[in-house]
Amino acid sequence: MGTWQPGQPVTADSTPPLPALPQSPAMRGYAELARRVEALGFRHLAEVLRPPAAATASPLFSFSPSVQGDDGFLVLDGLWFPARGGLWRRMDLGCLRETGRRWAASGDPRAVDVAAVLDTLETVLRDDAAGLRRIVLWQLCCLLQDGGKPPDAERAAQLGVHRLEATLLARAVAEGFPGPGAGRDAAEEICEVWPGHRLRHALALAARLPADPADHALARVLRGLRAEADETERLRREAAALRSQGRARACAAAWLAVARRAADDPAARTGLLGAAADADPDTGTDIDTGTGTVSDPGIGTGTGIATATAAGIAAGAGTGTGTGTGSGTNSPPPRARSRVSATVEDRTVRLRWDPPVATTPGARRRIAAFTYRVFRFPEGAPHEAVEVPVTEGAATAVDPAVPAGYWRYAVLPELAGRAACVPRTTAPVALAPPPGQLSGVAVPDGVRLRWRADEAAVEVRAVRLAGPGLPAAELLCGRAGAVDRPLPPGMYRYAVSCCYRAPDGGQLWSGTRTVTVHAPVWPSPVRELTTRRTADGVHISWSPPPRGRGRLVRWRGQPVAAGEDVTALLFPDGPRDEQDHGNGDGHDHGDGHDHGDGNRPDDPPRWPSPGTPHGSPQESPDGVPEVHGPDCAEITVPPRAWARMTAVSVLEGRAVAGASVVVEHPGTVTGLVARRLDAGRAEVRFVWPEPTVLVVLRARATGPGGGHTERRVSRSRFLADGRAALAVSADEQHITVAPLPRPDAVVVASGAAEALLPAVPAAPPPPVGPAPAAGKLRRLRARLARAVRPRRWRRHRPAGAHRARRRI
Numbered sequence: 001m002g003t004w005q006p007g008q009p010v011t012a013d014s015t016p017p018l019p020a021l022p023q024s025p026a027m028r029g030y031a032e033l034a035r036r037v038e039a040l041g042f043r044h045l046a047e048v049l050r051p052p053a054a055a056t057a058s059p060l061f062s063f064s065p066s067v068q069g070d071d072g073f074l075v076l077d078g079l080w081f082p083a084r085g086g087l088w089r090r091m092d093l094g095c096l097r098e099t100g101r102r103w104a105a106s107g108d109p110r111a112v113d114v115a116a117v118l119d120t121l122e123t124v125l126r127d128d129a130a131g132l133r134r135i136v137l138w139q140l141c142c143l144l145q146d147g148g149k150p151p152d153a154e155r156a157a158q159l160g161v162h163r164l165e166a167t168l169l170a171r172a173v174a175e176g177f178p179g180p181g182a183g184r185d186a187a188e189e190i191c192e193v194w195p196g197h198r199l200r201h202a203l204a205l206a207a208r209l210p211a212d213p214a215d216h217a218l219a220r221v222l223r224g225l226r227a228e229a230d231e232t233e234r235l236r237r238e239a240a241a242l243r244s245q246g247r248a249r250a251c252a253a254a255w256l257a258v259a260r261r262a263a264d265d266p267a268a269r270t271g272l273l274g275a276a277a278d279a280d281p282d283t284g285t286d287i288d289t290g291t292g293t294v295s296d297p298g299i300g301t302g303t304g305i306a307t308a309t310a311a312g313i314a315a316g317a318g319t320g321t322g323t324g325t326g327s328g329t330n331s332p333p334p335r336a337r338s339r340v341s342a343t344v345e346d347r348t349v350r351l352r353w354d355p356p357v358a359t360t361p362g363a364r365r366r367i368a369a370f371t372y373r374v375f376r377f378p379e380g381a382p383h384e385a386v387e388v389p390v391t392e393g394a395a396t397a398v399d400p401a402v403p404a405g406y407w408r409y410a411v412l413p414e415l416a417g418r419a420a421c422v423p424r425t426t427a428p429v430a431l432a433p434p435p436g437q438l439s440g441v442a443v444p445d446g447v448r449l450r451w452r453a454d455e456a457a458v459e460v461r462a463v464r465l466a467g468p469g470l471p472a473a474e475l476l477c478g479r480a481g482a483v484d485r486p487l488p489p490g491m492y493r494y495a496v497s498c499c500y501r502a503p504d505g506g507q508l509w510s511g512t513r514t515v516t517v518h519a520p521v522w523p524s525p526v527r528e529l530t531t532r533r534t535a536d537g538v539h540i541s542w543s544p545p546p547r548g549r550g551r552l553v554r555w556r557g558q559p560v561a562a563g564e565d566v567t568a569l570l571f572p573d574g575p576r577d578e579q580d581h582g583n584g585d586g587h588d589h590g591d592g593h594d595h596g597d598g599n600r601p602d603d604p605p606r607w608p609s610p611g612t613p614h615g616s617p618q619e620s621p622d623g624v625p626e627v628h629g630p631d632c633a634e635i636t637v638p639p640r641a642w643a644r645m646t647a648v649s650v651l652e653g654r655a656v657a658g659a660s661v662v663v664e665h666p667g668t669v670t671g672l673v674a675r676r677l678d679a680g681r682a683e684v685r686f687v688w689p690e691p692t693v694l695v696v697l698r699a700r701a702t703g704p705g706g707g708h709t710e711r712r713v714s715r716s717r718f719l720a721d722g723r724a725a726l727a728v729s730a731d732e733q734h735i736t737v738a739p740l741p742r743p744d745a746v747v748v749a750s751g752a753a754e755a756l757l758p759a760v761p762a763a764p765p766p767p768v769g770p771a772p773a774a775g776k777l778r779r780l781r782a783r784l785a786r787a788v789r790p791r792r793w794r795r796h797r798p799a800g801a802h803r804a805r806r807r808i
Helices: 030-039 093-106 111-127 131-145 153-158 163-176 182-193 199-206 216-244 248-261 266-279 310-316 361-368 715-721 774-788 801-807
Strands: 080-082 088-090 286-288 340-345 348-353 371-378 386-388 396-399 405-415 429-431 436-443 446-452 459-466 481-484 490-501 507-509 513-519 529-533 538-542 549-554 580-582 617-619 625-628 632-635 641-651 654-665 670-678 681-687 694-701 708-714 724-727 733-740 745-747 753-757
Touching: 030 111, 030 131, 030 182, 093 111, 111 131, 131 153, 131 163, 153 163, 182 199, 182 216, 199 216, 216 248, 216 266, 248 266, 266 371, 266 405, 340 405, 340 429, 348 371, 348 405, 371 396, 386 396, 436 513, 446 490, 446 513, 529 654, 538 549, 538 654, 632 641, 670 733, 670 753, 681 733, 681 753, 694 715, 694 724, 708 715, 708 724
Parallel strands: 286 340, 654 745
Antiparallel strands: 080 088, 340 348, 348 396, 371 386, 371 405, 405 429, 436 446, 446 481, 459 490, 490 507, 490 513, 513 580, 529 538, 538 632, 549 641, 617 625, 625 632, 641 654, 670 681, 681 724, 694 708, 694 733, 733 753
């Protein structure tokens, strides 16, 4: 059986050729139309085109209930529905309007929504007479292919197809209609995207479709798409050639044409931004530097801040821009009129622009409909552009928290989602934020500065600008702060700036932040404490400091270095005489002490009452009596306790720590018990003598020429094990356990514990008994000889054999 071809005679075994199925619905808005039809409860559009019977009177023209016993429709050669008298009527514009009137007269609640669908189909018919048949046939093919079973005539008939075409349609679908997947989705979406300005997306969809489709509608779409892609590629090459020739404005116009054709292509946008930046580099941009921050650094006058020396900073406080080595202030670059202005405020850039100039009424209407997009990208790197939010309804934009570096901003007008003209770009805007949270606080004999530098800063410079009788000087500083000492009392002013790396490898200095700090008179610390053991404790003395009054304080927290400010610890609620002045960002703490130092005690030390007279005893809460004199103190520490005594100098409400000493009174070792584990080891148990951290175990043989062993045991190990082992000899041992003092402590002597470990007992001699008698010994030997004598082996005879022998 062969397939019949045109021009050949029809034979009995000839079969008609398979119909050509559509490869795309070729309709813009098909997805929305399919959703609306499905929401109305129809399987496909042919069911929409067959309205229910009228609720009242029958119209003059109506469909017959049956045509040759089958009321299905034909779809392979046009869309035909059965009519009265066994005739067929093609679904054209007139029939579609008649269908709408029948739906309106049917009284069906879906009539209103169906009318909207029919209006869409009427638009399809006006554009393409075969468009309605294409959409219905595409839907039928999808339903047959997606049913979960191979397409057959029965299922086609159930969908409403006349049996004359059901078999051919099922065979054609089974032969080559694509199943659900990326190919079918691309066929349905291609006309949603193209014709349009999303060229990149359209080309991605076309790559999933047949390269040479048999469907003439899809082939026409793909031809137009490829022609547009070729033209876009030609414009790209032309833009590259124009840029190499130095024709920046023509290059920008070529990239604009590319961007309008491929609005969804990031490479087109990158080329347009780069060409716009090159198109008018000398147009410049009005850049307002705000207060103390960097202005436009890239036009004619160089980059950075003219502060190469401390004297230069002192002369001009580092508020200018430009390059130089001897002066702190340079003139800003001349401003050029531009349509885009940028205002730099610390880490924020504010943009403002004027709309394009219109010369005709039509252009004014188009410009009024413009929307604007703002992009920020590093100088010379438009491919790293990021979009900046634009204030709705205003020609302004604010870009907060801009990283440090050189940046360009481009304002791109758009109309209907496409670039309307070449964007306007700013000149390079230098973002070099000065250090934030600058504060200064007085410390003993100097000033401590603290700030927070930007992560991109490669260097920080701090300079002392003014002081009583001192020249300007640059400080040795770190990334987060600096200390300036020694300083005489007075008011000091400091300037701090940050350095960043420029795109060309040079340096870009920020503006400066200044702070003024008052350095008051501080007491001198006590440099040395002299200790002497007494019968009841320790006598501590010191030399009076040159400035201030020295006192001895029991220090309960972490030890502090000599010369450190402890005013806030001793007087947590008291005011400070010095004043801190900061003009940075309002983050000065105002309490007069450094908040960043983690070397602070957990509990403030006890400060003796000012009303206590010198020389009178004072009992601390821990039972440490103190007797103070002008330059000495008597300290008594109870057993099993210790105390850190720190000398503190006080002057006009300020306190400075001095030398420290630890007084320790370890407890006596009690409960000592020693026992042998074996001949060479002994176990020792006792009550640990607090606050000792080490004890020494000694074992000495009591006999003449005895050996001596020693071992040190830490507190943590002993408390974990509950005992300690010691190597000993077998002789009697004298065990001693004594606490070891701290290396830096003055120890009040305490007794050691002693115990006697007995020697290992000697092995007992073998037992000695009476000798056995001579007769007994002979009998014992004879018994043993018989026991070991070999036995004679005789032949085994069965029972009763000897009796039988006698009888014979």
